[in-house]
Amino acid sequence: MLRTISALAKNRPGVLAEMTAEFGKYNANIRSMAAGETENPEVSRLVIQVEGEEAEIDTITRALEDMEPIVQVDDLARKEFVDRELVMIKVDMDREKTGQLMQVFEVFRANVVGMGEETITVEMTGDQDRVNGLINMLAGYGIRSMCRSGMIALKRGDE
Amino acid sequence: MLRTISALAKNRPGVLAEMTAEFGKYNANIRSMAAGETENPEVSRLVIQVEGEEAEIDTITRALEDMEPIVQVDDLARKEFVDRELVMIKVDMDREKTGQLMQVFEVFRANVVGMGEETITVEMTGDQDRVNGLINMLAGYGIRSMCRSGMIALKRGDE
Numbered sequence: 440m441l442r443t444i445s446a447l448a449k450n451r452p453g454v455l456a457e458m459t460a461e462f463g464k465y466n467a468n469i470r471s472m473a474a475g476e477t478e479n480p481e482v483s484r485l486v487i488q489v490e491g492e493e494a495e496i497d498t499i500t501r502a503l504e505d506m507e508p509i510v511q512v513d514d515l516a517r518k519e520f521v522d523r524e525l526v527m528i529k530v531d532m533d534r535e536k537t538g539q540l541m542q543v544f545e546v547f548r549a550n551v552v553g554m555g556e557e558t559i560t561v562e563m564t565g566d567q568d569r570v571n572g573l574i575n576m577l578a579g580y581g582i583r584s585m586c587r588s589g590m591i592a593l594k595r596g597d598e
Numbered sequence: 599m600l601r602t603i604s605a606l607a608k609n610r611p612g613v614l615a616e617m618t619a620e621f622g623k624y625n626a627n628i629r630s631m632a633a634g635e636t637e638n639p640e641v642s643r644l645v646i647q648v649e650g651e652e653a654e655i656d657t658i659t660r661a662l663e664d665m666e667p668i669v670q671v672d673d674l675a676r677k678e679f680v681d682r683e684l685v686m687i688k689v690d691m692d693r694e695k696t697g698q699l700m701q702v703f704e705v706f707r708a709n710v711v712g713m714g715e716e717t718i719t720v721e722m723t724g725d726q727d728r729v730n731g732l733i734n735m736l737a738g739y740g741i742r743s744m745c746r747s748g749m750i751a752l753k754r755g756d757e
Contacts, residue, residue, distance in 0.1 A: 587634025
């Protein structure tokens with residue numbers, strides 16, 4: 440199963456290695472990870488999507504909670520949260536298909552961020568269904584390269 | 599100094615741990631990391647921003663290139679690329695400041711994705727200057743929580 444874990448960790452060398460090693464121990468596959476700074480320069484927030492057995496992911500989560508540099512761990516499956524992902528896609532373009540492609544970009548509110556001689560590069564932000572939808576739609580035109588941020592998430596409400 | 603490295607790696611358990619351990623060895627601090635799937639389901643793309651001595655980062659980059667699961671490594675400092683980052687920010691809101699806040703959101707093209715009783719949550723995508731600009735602007739209103747995706751990037755042109 441696929442689970443999403445959000446963690447706040449002290450921002451210092453080696454913390455990511457220590458955390459990812461814990462996942463490796465249980466052979467749990469990290470499908471995506473987004474790690475960036477927070478409002479506190481000493482703390483980073485990581486959002487990790489992981490694939491594995493439920494009991495093993497529970498064990499990993501408890502181990503993360505016990506690590507000294509880790510300030511907080513949330514299992515997002517159990518909380519209400521808003522999630523978003525950013526994707527950039529470089530897609531093949533020929534003159535005949537330009538109109539169709541532009542329509543797809545408009546429907547998905549994807550923004551053009553670059554043009555080559557044979558390709559066009561767009562960015563889009565949305566929940567994962569929307570990101571997967573755009574990718575599926577563009578696959579038929581030929582995806583040359585792609586970069587996904589991994590899911591980021593914040594709890595709903597004021598907390 | 600801050601350097602940005604983009605890598606394509608085979609998507610299997612333990613690869614992230616192996617990679618991040620290499621950074622840990624040299625005490626290089628990973629400031630942000632975005633890891634997600636690509637157009638090839640067997641390959642993930644990672645974009646890593648790292649802070650450290652130039653010579654050490656060169657050594658780390660060479661070590662990454664030699665790892666079996668790693669397909670390709672690019673030093674983005676040396677290539678032309680388009681970069682973007684996604685941020686979600688939950689900011690304190692009171693009735694008197696709503697108008698001002700909405701103007702800030704409009705200028706930065708930030709979209710409202712959630713409302714609480716005392717807070718409003720927005721998302722924005724842009725290059726890192728733009729993301730830092732929004733954060734600096736909202737800091738004065740009180741940032742309750744924040745999640746950044748880390749930089750993602752694709753080469754310019756058709757390659």
